[in-house]
Amino acid sequence: MFDFGTAGLIIALLMGLVLLGVHVAVALGVTSAVGIYLVTGKMRIVEATLASTAAEALRDFTFAVIPLFMLMGEFIGRSGAITDIYVAINRGLKKIPARLAIATVLGNTVFSFVTGVSIASAAAFSRIAYPEMKAHRYDRGFSLGAIAGSSCLGMLIPPSVLMIVWGILTEQSIGRLFLAGVLPGILLATLFILYIVVRALMKPELVGEGSAHIDHDKVRVEDGFDSTQVELPTGQFLTSLAGVVGIIGAVLGGIWFGVFTPTEGAGAGAALALILAWIKGMRWREFIDAIYSVGKTAAPIMILLFAAALYSRTLAMTGVTNAIREFFMASGLEPFVVLAIIILIWFILGMIIDSISIMLLTVPIVEPVALAFGFDQLSFAIVGIIAIEAGLLTPPFGLLVYTVKAAINDDQIGVQRIFYASIPYWLVMLIAVLLIIMFPSIANFLPNLLM
Incomplete structure (x- = not known):
């Protein structure tokens, strides 16, 4: 019979292994095996569960959506289209305070629609935006804060890898999750821009005000290999803009209106992005490098998802989730106190491990608790994704910060x-979390309207 001692042992073993530096996938696998054995007492059941989970994971086409969307983003990133759009946004904001930082936020917003990975956004805009801001005498800390902060939009604006993982873990519609992230993503980008403008007005020296005149008709761009002063022909910009908007519209529109599944949409997006990259001059070597880069990033995620599937099955078999839910229900705590505890746990974990690992460790446990207390499923997902991603900005192991530092x-x-x-x-981001908690319709409006 299940007891809280077993639940405590399983959770303590998992967190202990993670804190000792054991790979999260290994920690999940070991904990799952121990948990099943504690409940059943038979190694044969442990082996059978492991085998069946692996077989189901290999047959599940949903898992293919992650590498395909990542490949789409990689092709578009290597085509130079995002750099072209950034340069155009930069020129269009000539008379606005802190235009380069604002262009970085807007550029990251566009890039988020094609990559879904915050670290990719941080690395790309460290190379694209930072040289330009240095040339215009921006404060270096302010510049890199804008790059690192706005890179978080990659996890919220679809197609987000974190949304896909959340959907797989909770068996929610990935299309609805994508829609739920659009308005919160726009809200977060707007709040970032408001902060930047207020800071620029309060302290103009942060954005190079009063420095020597700089020719705004030429823009310093860095494509990952070298920085040069370049002109941006109108035709080149229109090709990039039409390509990126067309791919985003075709893929996300097709998913939202039921033309194809998220996996099919990801495949179509990767094919369209390859065509755009070919039109923009991507060479064979860059094509191979793109596939190799996606493989290096996606393979560990696939292994993690397999381990997470085993972990979720273990939680169901051992009753850990039910026990934790019953504990909170019997505690007499107010729903928002429970939500505050969950968010605090995410913030703390964000200081020491990456976002996907946090999600795999906690979501199968905390989501049933949140639903039991009456929280809306979609808005809770968005709150969770923002709270988890905020950890990428916090010391001592904020991955976005270290990515920016390595890239510049x-x-x-x-x-x-x-x-x-x-x-x-x-x-x-904390303010955005509070707004979504207070007004769940921010996340629910588009999914309820279109799906």
């Missing part, structure tokens, strides 16, 4: 300064 190759600014400059964006 600038010895004059340390990682501590980037962490400090990212704090306001973390606070803005």
Whole structure:
């Protein structure tokens, strides 16, 4: 018979292994095997569960959606289309304070629609935007804070890898999750821009005001290999804009209106992105590099998802989820206190492990608890994704901050300064969480309207 001692042992074993540095997939697998054995007492059942879970994972086409969307983003990123759009946005905001930082937020918003990975956004815009902001005498910490903070939009605006993982773990519609992230993503981008404008008005030296005149008709761009002063022909910009908007519209529109499944949409998006990259001049070697890069990133995620499927099955067999839900229900705590505890756990875990690992460890347990307390499923998913992703900006292991630091190759600014400059964006994300909790319709409006 199940007891809380067994639940405590399973959770303590899992967190202990993770904190000792054991790979999350291994920790999930070991914990699952121990949990099933504690309940059944038979190794044969442990082996059978492992085998059946692996076989089902290999046959599940849903898992293919992650590498396909990542491949779509990789092709578009390597085509140079995002750089073209960033340059055009930059030119279009000439008379607005902090236009380069605002262009970075808007550029990250566009890039989020094609990549779904925050770290990819941070690496790309560290190379695209930072040289331009340095050339215009922006404060370096302020510049890198804007890059790191706005990169978080990649996890919220579809097609987000975190949304796909959340949908797989909770068996929700990925299409509805994608729709649920659009308005919160726009809200978060708007709040980032408001913060940037207020800071620029309060302290103009942060954005290079008063520095020597700089020719705004030429834009310094970095494509990952070298920085040059380039002109952007109108035809080149229109090709990039039409290509990116067309791919986003075709893929997300097709998913939302039921033309194809998320997996089919991801495949179509990867094919269209390959065509755009070919039109923009991507070479064979870059094509191979793109596939290799996606493989290196996606393979560990696939292994994690398999381990998470085993972990979820173990929780169901052992009754851990039911026990934790009953514990909170019997505690007498108010629903918002329970939600605050969940968010606090996510913030703490975000300081030490990555977002996908946090999601795999906690979502199968906390989502049933939240639903039992009457929280809306879609808005809770969006709140969870924002709260988990906020951990990428927090010390000591904020992955976005370290990604930005590694990408800029600038010895004059340390990682501590980037962490400090990212704090306001973390606070803005907390404000967004509170707004979505207070007004769940921000997340629910589009899914209820279109699906």
